[in-house]
Amino acid sequence: MDLRNVAIIAHVDHGKTTLVDVLLRQSGTFRTNQAVAERALDSGDLERERGITILAKCTSVVWRDTRVNIVDTPGHADFGGEVERVLGMVDGVLVLVDAAEGPMPQTKFVVGKALARGLRPIVVVNKVDRGDARPHEVHDEVFDLFAVLGADDAQLDFPTLFASAREGWAALSPDGPKTDMAPLFDLVVSHVRPPRVDPDGGFAMLATILEYDPYLGRVLTGRIHAGRVRNNDTIKALSREALELEHFRATKLLAFRGLERTAITEASAGDIVAIAGCAEATVADTLCDPAVDRPIAANPIDPPTLAMTFMVNDSPLAGTEGDKVTSRMIRARLEREAEGNVAIRVSDLEGTDAFDVAGRGELQLGVLIETMRREGYELAIGRPRVLYRNDPASGARLEPLEDVLVDVDEAYAGTVVEEIARRRGEMTEMRPSGAGKVRLAFTVPSRGMIGYHGDFLAATRGTGVMYRTFKAYGPSRGPIPGRRTGVLVANADGQAVPYALWNLEERGSLFIAPGEKVYQGMVIGENSRDNDLDVNPLRAKQLTNIRAAGKDENVRLTPPRRLTLEQAIAYIADDELVEVTPKSLRLRKRHLIPHERKRASRATEAG
Numbered sequence: 001m002d003l004r005n006v007a008i009i010a011h012v013d014h015g016k017t018t019l020v021d022v023l024l025r026q027s028g029t030f031r032t033n034q035a036v037a038e039r040a041l042d043s044g045d046l047e048r049e050r051g052i053t054i055l056a057k058c059t060s061v062v063w064r065d066t067r068v069n070i071v072d073t074p075g076h077a078d079f080g081g082e083v084e085r086v087l088g089m090v091d092g093v094l095v096l097v098d099a100a101e102g103p104m105p106q107t108k109f110v111v112g113k114a115l116a117r118g119l120r121p122i123v124v125v126n127k128v129d130r131g132d133a134r135p136h137e138v139h140d141e142v143f144d145l146f147a148v149l150g151a152d153d154a155q156l157d158f159p160t161l162f163a164s165a166r167e168g169w170a171a172l173s174p175d176g177p178k179t180d181m182a183p184l185f186d187l188v189v190s191h192v193r194p195p196r197v198d199p200d201g202g203f204a205m206l207a208t209i210l211e212y213d214p215y216l217g218r219v220l221t222g223r224i225h226a227g228r229v230r231n232n233d234t235i236k237a238l239s240r241e242a243l244e245l246e247h248f249r250a251t252k253l254l255a256f257r258g259l260e261r262t263a264i265t266e267a268s269a270g271d272i273v274a275i276a277g278c279a280e281a282t283v284a285d286t287l288c289d290p291a292v293d294r295p296i297a298a299n300p301i302d303p304p305t306l307a308m309t310f311m312v313n314d315s316p317l318a319g320t321e322g323d324k325v326t327s328r329m330i331r332a333r334l335e336r337e338a339e340g341n342v343a344i345r346v347s348d349l350e351g352t353d354a355f356d357v358a359g360r361g362e363l364q365l366g367v368l369i370e371t372m373r374r375e376g377y378e379l380a381i382g383r384p385r386v387l388y389r390n391d392p393a394s395g396a397r398l399e400p401l402e403d404v405l406v407d408v409d410e411a412y413a414g415t416v417v418e419e420i421a422r423r424r425g426e427m428t429e430m431r432p433s434g435a436g437k438v439r440l441a442f443t444v445p446s447r448g449m450i451g452y453h454g455d456f457l458a459a460t461r462g463t464g465v466m467y468r469t470f471k472a473y474g475p476s477r478g479p480i481p482g483r484r485t486g487v488l489v490a491n492a493d494g495q496a497v498p499y500a501l502w503n504l505e506e507r508g509s510l511f512i513a514p515g516e517k518v519y520q521g522m523v524i525g526e527n528s529r530d531n532d533l534d535v536n537p538l539r540a541k542q543l544t545n546i547r548a549a550g551k552d553e554n555v556r557l558t559p560p561r562r563l564t565l566e567q568a569i570a571y572i573a574d575d576e577l578v579e580v581t582p583k584s585l586r587l588r589k590r591h592l593i594p595h596e597r598k599r600a601s602r603a604t605e606a607g
Contacts, residue, residue, distance in 0.1 A: 001062075001065060001066065001067050002065065002066040002067070002189075002194060003066070003067055003069070003194060003195055003270045003271060004066060004067070004068045004069070004091070004092070004188055004189060004192045004194065005068075005069045005071075005089060005090040005091050005092070005192075005195060005223060005270070005272060006068060006069070006070055006071070006090055006091070006092045006093065006094060006188055006192050007070075007071040007073050007086055007087060007089075007090040007092075007093050007094070007114075008020065008070065008071070008072055008073065008093070008094045008096060009073050009093055009094070009095060009096070009107070009110040009111065009114060010095065010096035010097065010107060010110075010126075011097075011098070011101070011103075011104035011107045011467070013098075015096060015098070015126045015127060015165045015166070016072060016073075016094075016096045017072055018165045018166060019094075019096060019124070019126065019163070019165040020059065020070060020072050021165075022165050022168045022181055023061055023070065023181060023184075023185070024059065024061060024258060025168075026168065026180055026181045026182075026185075027061035027062060027063055027185070028062075058070070058071050058072075058209075058221065058256045058272055059072070059256055059258060060255075060256045060257060060258065060272075061258070063185040063186075063188075063189060064185075064189070066189050068185070068188055068189070069089075069090075069256065069271070069272045071086045071089060071090055071272075073086055073087075073110065085208045085209065085283065085284075085342065086208060086209070087113055087114055087117055087119065088117070088206060088208060088223075088298070089208050089222060089223040089272055090119065090223075091119070091192055091193050091194070091195055091196070092119055092120055092121070092122065092188070092191065092192030092193065093111075093114045093119050093120075093121050093122070094121075094122050094123075094124055094184075094188070095107070095111055095114075095121045095122070095123050095124065095142065095158075096124045096126050097123065097124070097125055097126065097138055097142055098126060098127050098130075098138075099125050099126060099127045099128045099130060099133035099134065099135045099138055099162070099174075100127065100130050100132045100133050100134065100138075102134075102137070102138045102141045102142075103138075103141055103142055103145045104405065104467055107145070108145060108149070108403075108469070111145065111146070111149060112149045115146065115149050115150065115151050115155055116150075119155075120154060120155055120158070120191065120192070120193070121146070121155060121158050122158065122159055122160075122161070122187055122188065122191055122192070123139070123142050123158050123159070123160045123161070124160075124161050124162075124163050124170065124184065125138055125139060125142075125160065125161070125162045125163065125174075126163050126164065126165055127164060127165075127166075128162045128163065128164055128174045129164040129166070129167060132434065132435065133174070135162050135174045136174075139160055142160075143156065146158070159187055159191055161183055161184055161187060162174040163181075163184065164178070168180065168181065169181065170182075170183050170184040171183055194270070195223070195269065195270030197224065197225055197226060197269035197270045198225070198226040198227070198269060199226075199227070199228070199268060199269045199270075200227070201226035201227050201269075202226060202227050202288065202289035202291050202292045203224070203226065203227035203228060203229045203233070203235070203287075203288055203289040203292070204224070204225045204226045204227060204286060204287070204288040204289070204292055204296060205222045205223065205224045205225060205229070205273075205275070205286070205287045205288070205296075206222050206223070206225060206284070206285075206286055206287075206296040206298060207220040207221070207222045207281060207282065207283055207284065207285050207286070207287055208220075208221055208222040208223070208283065209221040209222070209283070210282055210283050210339060211274075212336070213276065216251070216252055216276035216277075217276060217277070217278075217279075218276070218278050218279065218281075219252075219254070219274050219275070219276045220274065220275050220276075220278060220281060220282075220283075220285075220287065221272065221273070221274040221275075222272070222273075222287070223270070223271070223272045224267060224268065224269045224270060224271055224272075224273065225269065225296055226269050227268075227269060227289060228266060228267060228268040228269065229250060229253065229266070229267055229273075229275070230250075230253075230265060230266045231250060231251075231252070231253050231264075231265050231266070232249055232250060232251070233249070233250050234247060234248075234249055234250075234290060235247070235248055235249070235250055235275070235277070235278075235287050235288065235289070235290075236287075236288055236289070236290045236292070237278060237280065237281035237285050237286070237287055237288075238285060238286040238288060238292075238293075238294075238295040239285055239286075239295065240284055240285070240295055240298050241295075242293070242294065242295050245280050245281055245285060246278065246279060246280045246281060247290065248277045248278045248279060248281075249277050250275050250276070250277050251276050251277035252275070252276040252277065253265065253266070253267055253273060253274075253275060254273060254274040254275075254276070255267060255271065255272075255273050255274075256272060256273075256274075261274060275287060282339045283339070283342050284298040284342060303387075304343065304344070304345050304358035304359050304360060304387060305360060305361070305386060305387055305400035305446055305470060306358065306359060306360065306361055306362065306365065306384050306385070306386055306387065306400075306446065307356055307357065307358040307359075307384070307385055307386075307387055308356075308357055308365055308381055308382055308383075308384050308385075308569070309349065309354050309355070309356060309357075309381070309382035310330060310334065310354065310355045310356075310357050310369075310379055310380075310381060310382075311352065311353060311354035311355070311379070311380045311381075311382070311577075312325065312326065312327050312330065312353040312354070312379075312380065313325060313378040313379055313380045313579055313580075313581070314380070315380070315519060315522075315579050315586070315588060315592070316493055316519040316520075316592075317517060317519060317579075317581075317586075318378060319378065320581075321378065321581040321582050321583040321584060322373075322376050322377055322378035322581050322582050323376045324375070324376045324377045324378065325377075325378045327353040329377070330355065330377065330379065331348075331355065333372060333375075333377065334346045334355055334357060337368060343359060343360050343364065344357065344358070344359045344364075344368070345357070345358040345359075346358075358387060360470070361446075361468075361470075362384060362450065362566060362569065362570065363566070365384070365569075366565055366566045366569065369381060369565060369569075369580055370565055372580075373580050373581065373582050374582065376582055377580075377582075378579075378580065378581045378582075379579075379580045380577045380578070380579055380580070380588075381569060381577060381578045381580055382572075382574075382577055382590075383569070383572050383573065383574055383576070384450050384569060384570070385447070386399055386400055386445070386446045386447040386450075387400070388476070389473050396475055396476075397475070397476045398473040398474060398475060398476065399445055399446065399447065399473065399474065399475075399476045399477070400445070400446040400470060400472075400473055401443055401444065401445055401446065401470075401471045401472055401473070401474045402443070402444050402445075402446050402449060402468050402469060402470055402471055403441070403442075403443060403468070403469050403470075403471045404420070404425065404441070404442040404443075404444050404449065404466065404467070404468050405439065405440070405441050405442075405466070405467045405468075406439070406440040406441075406442070406456075406464060406465070406466050406467075407433060407437055407438075407439050407464065407465045407466075408437065408438060408440065408460050408463070408464040408465075409436060409437055409438075409460065409463050409464070410432075410436055410437065410438050412459060412460040412461070412463070412464060413430075413438045413440065415459045415460075416440060416456065416459065416460065416464065417440065419452070419455065419456075419459065420442050420444060420448075420452075422480075422481065423444060423445070423448030423449070423452065423480055424444070424445050424448050424477040424478060424480055425442040425443065425444035425445070425448060426442060426443050426444075427440060427441070427442050428441045428442060428443055429441035443471060445476075445477050445480070446470075447480060448477075448480050449468060450570050451567075451570030451571060452570075453466065453566070453570075454567050454570070482573065483571070483573055484530060485508070485526050485527055485528065485529065485530055486526075486527040486529060486530055486531040486532040486533060487523045487525065487526055487527055487532050487533075487576075487587070488504065488507060488508055488510070488523070488524050488525035488526065488527050488532075488533055488535050489521060489522070489523055489524070489532055489533065489534050489535065489589060490518040490519065490520060490521070490522045490523075490524050490534075490535065490536075490537050491520055491534045491535065491536055491594070492518075492520055492536060492537075492538050493518070493519045493520055494517075494518065494538045495515055495516065495517055495518070495538070496512050496513070496514050496515060496516050496517075496518050496524070496537040496538070497514065497537065497538055497539065497540050498514040498555045498557060499539070499540055499541045499555055500536060500537045500538060500539040500540070501513075501514060501537060501557055502555045502556075502557055503539070504524075504525065504535055504537065505557065505558060507525070507527060507528060507533065507535065508525050508526045508527045508528040508529075509525055509526050509558075509561050510524060510525040510557075510558070510560050510561065511523065511524055511525050511526070511560055511561055511562070511563065511587065512524045512525070512537070512560055513557075513559075513560045514557065518537055518538075519588075519592070520592055520593070521588055521589045521591070521592025521593065521597075522586060522587070522588045522589075522592075523576060523586075523587035523588055523589065524537055525561075526561075534594060563585065563587075564585075565578075565580070565585060568585050568587060571587070572587060575589060575590050575591070575597070575600065575601070575604075576588065576589055576590060577589075577590055
C-alpha cells in the first residue's frame, strides 16, 4: 500500500483538530453509528478543558489504496519542542489558516520550521463559512508570509483549498461545491511525495515521541528511515553523538490505525510506528539494526527561555492533601518529563530540596505543574524568571524577546500601548482590522510579559485577544517595574474567622474565605498600599453580657478573589511561593517567620 506522511500545522483555534475529526469520519475510519467524542485527538483532560493541543498525536486513514499518516501538532509556541520533533516524521504539511484572522504569529513560527526542512506545503483556508471571512485576501497574506520566511520557488507554488471543517467540505473555491473532503484527500495523495527512504538497508528509525505505558513500559514513536523491523528483533540504540546506549528486544510493534494503536508483526521503511522494549533510549536517539553504526541526524531544539524553581512543600499544611511530597518523588517525575519533552530542562539546586525547571514559557510550565498536582504531587513553586545569555562577540547581556500580536477594540488600544511600553515593549505595527478593532504588533522582553495576560483582559474588558511567540535573543532593555501593591500576610495558624476577614476587607482584597485553614506567613490577600502587612485572620468578636437594643450585625463579606494557577505564578514576588496541592492553591512567603523575612530582605539589599 502507498504511504503519505503529513502534519497539520496551524495557529491555536484555527480548526486543525476538528479537521482531523472530519477526515477520520469521511475516510470510513469510524462506523456510521459509532459514538466518538468531538475533537477526538485532543484526548487529555487539560487539552479538552483549555481547548488546545498540547501533545503531538498520530493517526492514519486509508484513501483509495493509500495510507495517509496524519500528525496533529500543537499550535502554541510554548510546545514548539513537540512541533520541531514531529516535522522530522513527515514529508508534507497542511497549513491551516482561519479565513478571517489570516496567518498569525504561531502560524509563522511553525511554518518557518517546516519550510526550513524543505517540506512542500498545502494551504487550507478554513472557516470560509464565517460572516467576516475574507478568503482571497488571506490567501495573498499566506503567500507573503511564505516569501518573508524564505520559501523557495517550489514551496511558493503551493496548492490552495478553501474549506469549512465544521461543515465537512473542501473545494477549489470558497463557493464550493460544498460536498465533502475528497478534494483534500486527493490533493494530499498527489502533492505530498512518498517517503524518501531506503527499503533495502539496515533498519533505522529516529525516535521522535516518548510515552510511558503501564503494561509496555517506555514506548518510542518515529518514522522508519530504512529497512524493516519485526516483532522480537534485537535493536541497538545510538545517541546523537553515535554512542551506543543499549541493546534491547522489540517486545511490541504498534502501528496507528485510525484512533487506535494496533499491534503488528512487521513494519517497513516509511511507516510511522511505536516500539516498546527499551530501557534507556529516548527522544532524538536512533533505534537501528546492531550492524548500523551511524545515527540519523536530529535537528537541534530551540533552547528554553524561562525557568521556575520547583521545591518540596514545607508549609505547616504539607502532606495533608497529596500523597507524593518527597524530593525523591518530585525529582523522578521531573526527570521523566524531561526525557520525553526535549524542550524542558531539569537541574538540581545545590544544598536544597529544590529543582530548576526551564522551559519555553509560562503555559508549558503551567501545564506541567497542573498535570503533577492532578497526579497527587505537592509542590512549592517560585516566581518565573527569564534565562539570559551573553553575546559571544561583545559580552553584552542578551534576553529573550517575543513577538506580541494584539487584536483589541479601538477604545482600549491606547491603554494597551501604554502598558506594554511600561514593560519595555516597542510597537512595530498598528492597523485597523475591521469591525471597530485595531491590530497592534509589538516586540517585548519575555520578562515584561510575565503576568500581563490577566491585566490585559481586565484592561480590555475581556474583549481583547493576544498572541505571543518567541522571536530571538536581543540586548537587555533595562529594569521593568514589578507589582505595585503589597500583600496581607497571616500572623497565626488556624481557621479564618468571618469577623476578622470583615475587618480586613478595608485593607485590600482577600484571597481566602471564612473557615479556610491558614498559617503564619501565608498570603491571604492583596494590600491596597505598596507595603506588606502582617494581619490576624483568626480574631473573633469580643463577647459581653450586655444585650444590644437593636439586632446583631450580620457579617457580609465580599467573595474572595480566586487566582488560577497561571495567575498565581505570575502574581507572586521574588520572596513568595505558590503552594500547589491536588486540592488547593495557596500563596505564601518564602520565609514564614517575620524576623527571618526581615533578615533575608536585608541580605538581598546588601547583596
